Amino acid sequence: MEASAPLDERLQAEPPDWQPHAIRIGGRLLCGSITFFFLAFLFAYFYLLALNTNGHFRIGSTQPPVGLGTPIAGLMLIGAIVYRLASRRPFADVLPAGIVALVCTLAAVALQFYEYTTLSFGAASGGYAAVFFGWTLWYAVLALIGAFWIEIQVASLARWRVGGSERRSRREGVPSDDDELLRAGIEASSFYWSYFAAIGAIAFIVLYLV
Amino acid sequence: MSAAAATSPGPMPALAPLWRRLIGFNLLTGIVLGVGGWFLGHWIGSEIHGESLAYFSTTAGENDIAIMLGYLLGVIGFLIGLGFAVYPLQRLLGGQPTLAERESHEHGLLRYFSLSTDHKVVAKQYMVGVGFFFFIGGLNAMAIRTELLQPNTHVFGANQYLTLVGMHGSMMMGIFTSGVLGPFANWLVPIMIGSRRMAFPRIESLTFWLLMAAGVVLITTIFFGGFQTGWTGYQPLGDQGTAGYDAYIGFFALVGLSMTLLGFNLIVTIVTMRAPGMIWSRLPIFVWSVLATAGLMVLAAPTLIATLLMAAMDRTVQTAFFIPGQGGSPYLFQNLFWVFGHPEVYVLALPGFGIVLELLPVFTRKPLWGYRLAVAGMLGVGILSFFVWQHHLFVSGLNADLRPFFSLSTELISIPTGFIYLCALGTLWRGRIRFTVPMLFCLAWAFNFLWGGVSGIFLSDVPSDVTTHGSFFVMAHFHYTIMGGLIFAFFAAIYYWVPKMYGYKLSERLGKWHFWIMFLAFNSTFAPLFALGFLGMPRRVVTYATNLQGLNDWVSASAYVLGLSLLLFLVNAVWSLVFKREPAERNPWRSKSIEWQLPTPVPLHDFEQLPVFDGDPYPYGEERTPLPAVAPAGEGA
Numbered sequence: 001m002e003a004s005a006p007l008d009e010r011l012q013a014e015p016p017d018w019q020p021h022a023i024r025i026g027g028r029l030l031c032g033s034i035t036f037f038f039l040a041f042l043f044a045y046f047y048l049l050a051l052n053t054n055g056h057f058r059i060g061s062t063q064p065p066v067g068l069g070t071p072i073a074g075l076m077l078i079g080a081i082v083y084r085l086a087s088r089r090p091f092a093d094v095l096p097a098g099i100v101a102l103v104c105t106l107a108a109v110a111l112q113f114y115e116y117t118t119l120s121f122g123a124a125s126g127g128y129a130a131v132f133f134g135w136t137l138w139y140a141v142l143a144l145i146g147a148f149w150i151e152i153q154v155a156s157l158a159r160w161r162v163g164g165s166e167r168r169s170r171r172e173g174v175p176s177d178d179d180e181l182l183r184a185g186i187e188a189s190s191f192y193w194s195y196f197a198a199i200g201a202i203a204f205i206v207l208y209l210v
Numbered sequence: 211m212s213a214a215a216a217t218s219p220g221p222m223p224a225l226a227p228l229w230r231r232l233i234g235f236n237l238l239t240g241i242v243l244g245v246g247g248w249f250l251g252h253w254i255g256s257e258i259h260g261e262s263l264a265y266f267s268t269t270a271g272e273n274d275i276a277i278m279l280g281y282l283l284g285v286i287g288f289l290i291g292l293g294f295a296v297y298p299l300q301r302l303l304g305g306q307p308t309l310a311e312r313e314s315h316e317h318g319l320l321r322y323f324s325l326s327t328d329h330k331v332v333a334k335q336y337m338v339g340v341g342f343f344f345f346i347g348g349l350n351a352m353a354i355r356t357e358l359l360q361p362n363t364h365v366f367g368a369n370q371y372l373t374l375v376g377m378h379g380s381m382m383m384g385i386f387t388s389g390v391l392g393p394f395a396n397w398l399v400p401i402m403i404g405s406r407r408m409a410f411p412r413i414e415s416l417t418f419w420l421l422m423a424a425g426v427v428l429i430t431t432i433f434f435g436g437f438q439t440g441w442t443g444y445q446p447l448g449d450q451g452t453a454g455y456d457a458y459i460g461f462f463a464l465v466g467l468s469m470t471l472l473g474f475n476l477i478v479t480i481v482t483m484r485a486p487g488m489i490w491s492r493l494p495i496f497v498w499s500v501l502a503t504a505g506l507m508v509l510a511a512p513t514l515i516a517t518l519l520m521a522a523m524d525r526t527v528q529t530a531f532f533i534p535g536q537g538g539s540p541y542l543f544q545n546l547f548w549v550f551g552h553p554e555v556y557v558l559a560l561p562g563f564g565i566v567l568e569l570l571p572v573f574t575r576k577p578l579w580g581y582r583l584a585v586a587g588m589l590g591v592g593i594l595s596f597f598v599w600q601h602h603l604f605v606s607g608l609n610a611d612l613r614p615f616f617s618l619s620t621e622l623i624s625i626p627t628g629f630i631y632l633c634a635l636g637t638l639w640r641g642r643i644r645f646t647v648p649m650l651f652c653l654a655w656a657f658n659f660l661w662g663g664v665s666g667i668f669l670s671d672v673p674s675d676v677t678t679h680g681s682f683f684v685m686a687h688f689h690y691t692i693m694g695g696l697i698f699a700f701f702a703a704i705y706y707w708v709p710k711m712y713g714y715k716l717s718e719r720l721g722k723w724h725f726w727i728m729f730l731a732f733n734s735t736f737a738p739l740f741a742l743g744f745l746g747m748p749r750r751v752v753t754y755a756t757n758l759q760g761l762n763d764w765v766s767a768s769a770y771v772l773g774l775s776l777l778l779f780l781v782n783a784v785w786s787l788v789f790k791r792e793p794a795e796r797n798p799w800r801s802k803s804i805e806w807q808l809p810t811p812v813p814l815h816d817f818e819q820l821p822v823f824d825g826d827p828y829p830y831g832e833e834r835t836p837l838p839a840v841a842p843a844g845e846g847a
Binding site: 010011012014015018019021022025026029030032033034035036037038039040041043044047048051052053054056057058059122123124126127128129130131133134137138148151152155156158159178181185 | 298301302303304305306307405406409410470474477478479481482483508509510511512513515516517519520523524527528529530531534535536537538539541542545546549815817818819820
């Protein structure tokens with residue numbers, strides 16, 4: 001069943017562009033929400049750095065390993081760029097790009113949790129440590145939630161590859177909005193994912209390089 | 211707006227047996243899995259809990275990790291039991307996107323206890339759910355006023371009193387973020403823009419059940435010692451608090467998530483699903499207010515969620531966001547909280563503005579005066595509300611150079627607010643006013659909000675704010691703006707739209723009694739608080755100077771009457787909607803907006819064919835004002 005088709009065949013179908021448009025707008029709106037979510041951590045970083053209460057912004061050696069931070073941010077960026085570049089190409093090209101994005105994300109999250117086990121400081125090691133753990137932990141959690149969205153696109157693409165031609169022939173020339181919905185989902189998720197990876201890059205600069 | 215042809219509705223699918231439906235995805239299963247999830251989370255937390263983590267708890271033996279995990283898995287179990295995991299899992303496995311709607315299979319009362327994708331059902335769920343927690347919050351208020359009958363003799367004791375204050379504030383400020391948008395925006399926005407549904411119907415339902423879960427989480431604070439921070443959850447009290455504060459964190463985090471998703475859904479719906487001809491300049495003013503509010507929700511609530519996650523991490527994994535001894539700062543919490551908190555005030559106020567401006571043309575038989583000015587005002591309020599948060603921290607020791615900016619930005623916000631007020635007055639001017647119950651509530655809004663707004667100027671100004679900060683003056687101010695502004699508009703909306711939503715009339719006589727008692731008792735309760743504030747009575751303190759007892763007793767007595775007036779409303783609602791059930795007319799107010807052109811009750815799918823809009827939304831007073839004709843669809847909902 002297409003998303004824009006009514007349940008009751010006697011009802012006029014809503015315009016087929018509504019739902020794809022909604023998905024695209026929704027992707028942009030999510031970017032606004034996560035901006036404000038991570039702005040809180042960015043604000044916390046600079047606020048606590050500026051206050052440096054009792055000289056405890058950094059307690060002891062609190063430098064995270066750049067050697068781990070670089071691949072974490074890099075994997076997120078690579079996955080996002082590949083997925084975004086492929087999003088306007090034919091579906092057959094998007095599927096491998098989606099899988100790449102998914103694998104990169106899972107690898108980045110795994111590396112992040114591995115990093116926690118190798119750090120020379122703990123969560124209680126001052127204001128910086130608090131921001132580091134808070135920002136990276138919730139970034140990883142949201143990355144997993146985002147990966148869920150990408151996985152849905154990948155699964156839909158796989159389904160499309162298996163049954164796309166059959167479905168089209170079954171409809172006997174009636175325009176299907178399935179493909180348009182799938183295209184919108186890919187476009188919105190890739191846009192969101194690029195934005196999310198950019199936030200990761202900012203996190204890398206602030207937490208590892210500044 | 212033009213018409214469409216009608217055809218008879220099709221037969222509904224056969225229902226499964228009752229026993230089969232009871233063991234499916236519904237509230238009962240949700241509760242079972244929610245309780246199970248709580249115990250599972252608590253057990254896991256107990257297993258990973260280390261001795262050192264008790265550092266932050268003042269009560270020995272508390273385990274914040276176990277409690278937090280209990281809440282988390284409890285809520286997840288609750289949502290799974292309601293059926294929210296089914297569709298995502300189907301999609302995860304490559305299932306096709308579908309809007310197959312549950313209401314086509316579920317009828318009767320059971321649909322109100324499960325995941326529903328009918329926007330009208332979700333709206334009614336919100337109405338009852340929000341009403342229930344409003345009632346609990348109101349009972350807390352009665353308990354607070356009972357405690358304050360005597361300056362030094364205690365009914366509850368200091369800690370319980372502070373918990374009551376915190377629960378009352380949190381319940382009202384948290385749950386009521388969706389007080390208007392939940393029932394009314396969900397019900398009205400799709401119809402007003404000519405759509406049959408919200409853009410993401412499952413998310414629409416999710417926002418409601420998240421809010422209900424939040425309310426239950428907050429109530430559980432009483433089992434863990436409550437929280438003494440008030441609704442603002444200030445640090446370092448929060449970090450030092452008992453496990454009851456975990457419930458506060460869980461509550462507001464869930465409210466924040468619900469708000470974000472609700473706002474997200476509303477914006478996407480309004481932007482993308484407007485019927486042909488519904489251009490921006492024809493959008494009903496209520497929809498504009500919803501749009502402005504939704505924008506605030508989508509942007510401000512994530513900041514709240516992040517802030518509460520920081521607090522949760524401080525209490526569980528020993529980070530030090532808000533602990534000054536370890537490089538953190540309590541002021542960080544205060545700043546971040548108010549980055550959310552002040553837009554939150556307008557999340558509450560803006561829908562009230564929208565309701566009043568939507569209703570005034572109907573009861574004055576005039577077009578809305580200054581439509582574009584009102585829209586500008588709403589958007590202006592929304593944008594400016596992000597630049598005023600530090601006026602809550604004028605006495606916190608912030609850099610004095612920052613004060614003029616935030617004082618100015620706060621005073622600036624009165625300009626767009628004034629636009630809206632001006633539009634209300636302009637619409638009333640020389641109107642043929644009908645003093646119906648909804649109109650009386652609108653007029654009361656105008657009176658109350660004026661006092662709330664004028665008293666706000668004192669709080670935006672640094673010298674007078676320093677004098678009145680933390681006093682009952684502030685309480686009087688925000689009750690006049692929020693209760694006087696939102697709750698009165700909320701009741702206007704109830705008396706106006708409930709007959710259309712439920713299909714039954716509310717008693718006009720009882721409604722007028724309700725209005726007059728509530729209006730008089732409200733002012734009798736909150737006006738003296740201005741005086742109490744000037745006389746030095748602080749907020750959130752269980753004792754007070756004996757010379758203030760007379761005024762306090764007056765306020766408490768008035769508060770009881772205010773509570774009685776709300777009970778009178780409850781009697782009216784139950785009597786009219788459950789027992790008397792006198793069918794409502796199709797358009798008793800002679801409104802020209804689209805929802806009133808539909809049959810009562812509104813059919814399952816709202817319209818058979820999508821309406822086409824071709825005129826001004828408020829064509830009152832014009833000689834030829836053809837009513838919009840729309841073809842209904844399906845059976846009554």
